[in-house]
Every structure is written in C-alpha cells, then in structure tokens.
Amino acid sequence: MRALVLTGPGEAAVREVEPPAAAPGEVIVDVERAGVCGTDVELFTGAMSYLHTGRSWYPLRPGHEWCGVVGATGDGVDPAWLGRRVTADTMLGCGRCERCRHGRHxxxxxxxxxxxxxxxxxxLAERIAVPATALHRLPDSLDPALGALAEPGGNALRAVRAAALEPGERLLVLGTGTIGLLVALFGRAQGLDVHVMGRDADALPLARSLGLGNAWTRETLPSLPWHAVVDASNAAELPALALDLVEPARRAVYIGLAGTPSTLDTRDLVLKDVTAIGILxxxxxxxxxIAAYAxxxxxxxxxxxxxxxxxxxxxxxAGRRPEGAGPGPKIHIDPRR
Known part of the structure; x- marks a missing residue:
C-alpha cells in the first residue's frame, strides 16, 4: 500500500510499504480522510521534542487525525466492526498500569x-492498524471532514469542559488556529459568551465568518471580566497573559504549546486563587x-x-497550501487519491 514516510528532518515521500495485518485485538481501517496537524509538521521538520528524547524516531509514518472504514478484524474482535465507519483514540496506553486502570491512559x-x-x-496511508479498544464509531452520514476532526475536537471539548463555566458566562480563547476556533465553537454550543483573540487583524475574518463576532486583537480586546481563559496559541508570552486576564478564583486552561519555554509568575497564580489546567x-x-458533530x-x-x-x-x-485552498487553517488528505 501507499504511505507517507518521514525519513529525516525535511525528508518525506510517499512509498510502497507492506500493508498492515490485523493482529489479535486489532482492526484494519481503510482510511477515508486524515488531517495534517502541527505535530506532524514538527515531526517533519525535526523540531518535535520526542525526536530528541527517543520517544519518536525516523523512519516515521505520521497521521493521527483520521477516519475510515473497518476492512478487516483480528482474532478476538467482534466481527460487527466490519464495514463500520470509525475513528480512534490516538493515545494507546499499556492497559495494565495504575494510570490506565483509572482512566488516565x-x-x-x-x-x-x-x-x-x-x-x-x-x-497518512491507505490503511492503518488500530486496537479495537481504541475505536469510536462514526455515523454513516457524518462528513469525513468531521470524522477526521474528531481528534482535535476532542482536545477542544476537553478544554471547554476544564473551563467549568455555566451558560452565559464569558470565555476568552487566545489563538485562532484549528484548536482555538474549535474551542470557541464548542464553547458557543454550550451556551457560553465566547470571545477570541487573534495575533493580528488578518487572523479574525474566519472567526467572524463562523459567527464568532466577538473577535479581537490584543490592541482591541475590551476590558471585560473573563470568567475563563483558554490559551490555544503557540506564543510563549500568552500563558502569562491568560493568567493576567482571567478573573480571580476562576480558571486558566492551557492547551497550546510554544516552541520556546513560557513563563508565568506563580505568585500571581496564588494571589489570584486561579486554577491552571493543562490539556493533553x-x-x-x-x-x-463526535456527538456534537453528528x-x-x-x-x-x-x-x-x-x-x-x-x-x-x-x-x-513544508508549508505550501494547495492551489485554491480556502481560508481555514486545516488541510486534509484523502489517501485514496
């Protein structure tokens, strides 16, 4: 089958590789759609920290935002999975340790x-092997674009939940990339008064086209009580800004990662009685x-x-957008093409 293979920093090519076989407890999925994520870009460029700690290595076959149809099942897997549209949890724990046993796999x-x-x-291949325990069923009618957005959507929804707001309360999202806009959309769906802050004025039209009218830059951001702030940016200075802006005794949620260390003053954290939460x-x-998309x-x-x-x-x-691409931040790949 064809698969994208990273062989070193800046080196990527589609290659013919051995197709996966369904091991016991696994299924083989024919991939319909896969998203290209910032993590994939870091793996391609060599900037990803895992490459330096030994947790990841070349050659590497990326792609963790996807959906497809189960084409084969291994021993011990319910054959009812055959033909079903699915996505899966990216995170595969050992299943035996205390963290896994208590739902923190x-x-x-x-x-x-x-x-x-x-x-x-x-x-980012024609087929993928996945443990059946990681599968999530998708409705047959769900657009494959939404199926491949389940993984980033799950991250965004966790961030909204972590903010712990009631309908009508005010949420500020820092960052207008895929995760930031997803946080805003899920927050709005839960009845929150959602505001977003972009890097500059050019980052705001897409947010407004999504019905997120409260879209600001740092210079235009109104002085309002922010009942929770989600930092979904990659800017090293914004974690501290999130803490500065959030109301005392409320929550700052951190889901973005900067390329360089971020600093915030824990004295501010303590003296404002703010709860800081990281989302991984x-x-x-x-x-x-998936339910919200459906x-x-x-x-x-x-x-x-x-x-x-x-x-x-x-x-x-490598940073080149396909010809005719729209304004959205996400590029999808159809491995069947």
Missing amino acids: HVCAELAEIGISRGRPGA GGSAGLAGA DGSVDARPLVAATAGLAGTAAVL
Whole structure:
C-alpha cells in the first residue's frame, strides 16, 4: 500500500510499504480522510521534542487525525466492526498500569501515540492498524471532514469542559488556529459568551465568518471580566497573559504549546486563587465531539481549507497550501487519491 514516510528532518515521500495485518485485538481501517496537524509538521521538520528524547524516531509514518472504514478484524474482535465507519483514540496506553486502570491512559508511562511515538504507524496511508479498544464509531452520514476532526475536537471539548463555566458566562480563547476556533465553537454550543483573540487583524475574518463576532486583537480586546481563559496559541508570552486576564478564583486552561519555554509568575497564580489546567490529548472528549458533530451543534467543516491527495502531503508539511485552498487553517488528505 501507499504511505507517507518521514525519513529525516525535511525528508518525506510517499512509498510502497507492506500493508498492515490485523493482529489479535486489532482492526484494519481503510482510511477515508486524515488531517495534517502541527505535530506532524514538527515531526517533519525535526523540531518535535520526542525526536530528541527517543520517544519518536525516523523512519516515521505520521497521521493521527483520521477516519475510515473497518476492512478487516483480528482474532478476538467482534466481527460487527466490519464495514463500520470509525475513528480512534490516538493515545494507546499499556492497559495494565495504575494510570490506565483509572482512566488516565493518555499519560501512561508506556504511551504509544498513533502516528507520533514509539513506532506506531499513522493514518497518512491507505490503511492503518488500530486496537479495537481504541475505536469510536462514526455515523454513516457524518462528513469525513468531521470524522477526521474528531481528534482535535476532542482536545477542544476537553478544554471547554476544564473551563467549568455555566451558560452565559464569558470565555476568552487566545489563538485562532484549528484548536482555538474549535474551542470557541464548542464553547458557543454550550451556551457560553465566547470571545477570541487573534495575533493580528488578518487572523479574525474566519472567526467572524463562523459567527464568532466577538473577535479581537490584543490592541482591541475590551476590558471585560473573563470568567475563563483558554490559551490555544503557540506564543510563549500568552500563558502569562491568560493568567493576567482571567478573573480571580476562576480558571486558566492551557492547551497550546510554544516552541520556546513560557513563563508565568506563580505568585500571581496564588494571589489570584486561579486554577491552571493543562490539556493533553482528546481521549476523554472524543465521544462528545463526535456527538456534537453528528447533531449539528458544532459544524467545523469551514476549518478545512482543502483536501489534497497523498502525494501532496509533503508539500503541505513544508508549508505550501494547495492551489485554491480556502481560508481555514486545516488541510486534509484523502489517501485514496
């Protein structure tokens, strides 16, 4: 089968590889759609920290935002999975340790991440092997663009839940990339008064086109009580700004990652009695994200600027947008093309 293979920093090509076979407890999924994520870009450029700690290594087959149809099942798997449209949890814990047993498999010490770490092949390929225990069923009618947005949607929904707001309360989201806009959309679906802050004025039209009229830059941000702030940016200075802006005794949620260390003054954290929460992975939010996409309360399809074939993936990783791409921040790949 064809798969995208990263062989070193800046080196990516579509290659013919041995197709996966369904091991006991696994299924083989024919991939319909896969998203290109910032993590995939870091793996391509060599900037990803896992490459320096030994958690990831080349050659590497990326792709962790995806959906597809189950084409084969291994021993011990319910054959009813055959033919079903699915996505899956990216985070695969050992299943035996205390963290896994108590529902925290996403921070398992032996965690393997599909398309990211410990050699687990990803979905920028025609087929992928996945443990059946990680599967989430998708409605047959769900647009594949939404199926492939389940993983980032799960992350965003976890961030909204972590903010712990009541309907009508005010949420400020820092960042207008895929995750920031998804946080805003899920927050709005839960009845929150959502505001977003972008890097500059050019980052705001897409948010407004999604019905997020309260879209600001740092210079135009109104002085309002922010009942929770979610930092979904990659700017090293914004974690401290989130803490500065949030109301005392409320919550600052951190889901973005900067390329350089961020600093904030824990004296401010203590003296404002703020709860700071970090979000890693969408595991606990996948089911809720899929449900919101299915019932129409969140429509994230405008975030997808274009869908390219597998051969165009290397160019996307290198920062080149497909011809005719729309304004959305996300590029999808159809490995069947």
